[in-house]
Amino acid sequence: MHIVQIAPVIGPGGGVSGSAYQLGMALTALGHTVENFTASDALRRGRRPFRSLLVHRLSRVWYAIAFSIAGTRRARRFLAERPGAFSICHNAVMAGDIYVNHGVVAAAMQARGDMLWRMLRNPLHTFTFVRDRIRYRGHTHRAVVALTEAEIRVLNDVYGRVGPPVTVIPHGVDLERFRPAVAAERRAARTMLGLDDEHRVALFVGHELDRKGLPLAIDALAHAPTVLLLVVGGYASAIDRMRRRAETAGVADRVLFLGPQGNLSTHFAASDMFVLPSDYESFGLVITEALASGVPVIATRVGCAPDLIVDGENGYLVDRDAAQIGDRFEQIAATDIERWHSRCRGTVAHLSWRHAAERYVALLESLPSPPTGGKR
The missing domain is CATH 3.40.50.2000 (Glycogen Phosphorylase B;)
Known part of the structure; x- marks a missing residue:
């Protein structure tokens, strides 16, 4: 299976970047071909003045918004060039067969109190809420992965009924790197x-x-x-x-x-x-x-x-x-x-990244139609 992973950054470490990296390594170990599409891929494909302004002068907020918008267009083109490839999107971009929900900004703001003020004072939060409401209520993706059962309830509470089917696949953990110390x-x-x-x-x-x-x-x-x-x-x-x-x-x-x-x-x-x-x-x-x-x-x-x-x-x-x-x-x-x-x-002995990768492969194989390629 040929799988494209989409995220702003993919590499060793924590957060979205590290999770996508570990999943990609596990998918590769299972014998699948894995490619990455990241912000650096999206931005270097645009006009140089736009890229330079974005990377070197604009704030992190505008960088994230631009990756969502320009990255979506370029990710779809990237996928269209790979007919038959499946895709897993981890953040920002509105493309991919599966979207992995790594968090709900509105839920995080609500948990801290003064949600409306926190959302309005940061334009990225407001943009993210609108973008993801379109994502979850529409048909951008053919499936959504939530990391826990509780997060499904969060998605429904924040965005209303989620359009694509939602499957729970917990993150894995690197059981070789993390072990009791002697x-x-x-x-x-x-x-x-x-x-x-x-x-x-x-x-x-x-x-x-x-x-x-x-x-x-x-x-x-x-x-x-x-x-x-x-x-x-x-x-x-x-x-x-x-x-x-x-x-x-x-x-x-x-x-x-x-x-x-x-x-x-x-x-x-x-x-x-x-x-x-x-x-x-x-x-x-x-x-x-x-x-x-x-x-x-x-x-x-x-x-x-x-x-x-x-x-x-x-x-x-x-x-x-x-x-x-x-x-x-x-x-x-x-x-x-x-x-x-x-x-x-x-x-957590059962939470290996290999097991998580096997579940992603099974979900991709279960999708009712061919890979989306550049159509979504």
Whole structure:
């Protein structure tokens, strides 16, 4: 099978880019031919003045809008040149046999409150809502993939009844890269971060620090005096705000801001627990990576967390309440950390990227008509 994947960026890492990359690698391992169509492909096909202005002068907002519009036209042309190829679209472009829903902007804004104001003050949010309402209510794609059952309800609540059939296919997790650390790996990871055996460490990972719930995790430390918080990700201005919050809460000496990091497996190896008290997640891939690493997860009831986390077995589900999160910090900190490893790992043993890729292939094969090529 010849499969084209469409996304703004496809490459190793997290988010949409990393998920599309892992899926493509798994599809290739199954023997399929995989091509990528990304923003760089779309933009370099246009007139040079337009491309230069877009890439070098316009803001991220206009870049994203232009990729949705110009990228759609060029993606359709790209597919038309490959008759018989199937296509999986991950973001922005209005083309492809399957569209993978990686998140609903309006749902994320609603979860944080003041939805209308948040939508109106950012033109990209408003554009995305209108574009995706056309996508979901119409016939741009022949099928939609949601990452959890709960996300199907979100789609229907936000956009009304979704036109194409919706299938749930959870993300996979790299079970070779993410695995419980042996004692020597744990010691090396902790030494690198300046930690000793006495520290009980909670790990937070995310770039959108507010939406992912870092303020709650910081405030929770006031209720968990034995726990230190490692923070991976974030942008400079947001990190500065979180530092000030930690100082105000009187816990600045127990929050270590590491900024963006490439090798998350090392940070899981150094940690005793993982915390993600998000407002909203369409899935939450980092939750499955933590569990695969044998690290218990403390998370709010969003994304994949309610489907995977069993209280006391592989972590805890919590409300967005700092005191409750702090209590769970201390509860895990008081246990033998190694006893969590096999239970956490077992929770996601079935979520390989190979299995996810097999389900995508089965969905493509089940579609009732030939590939769309350039027609959609």
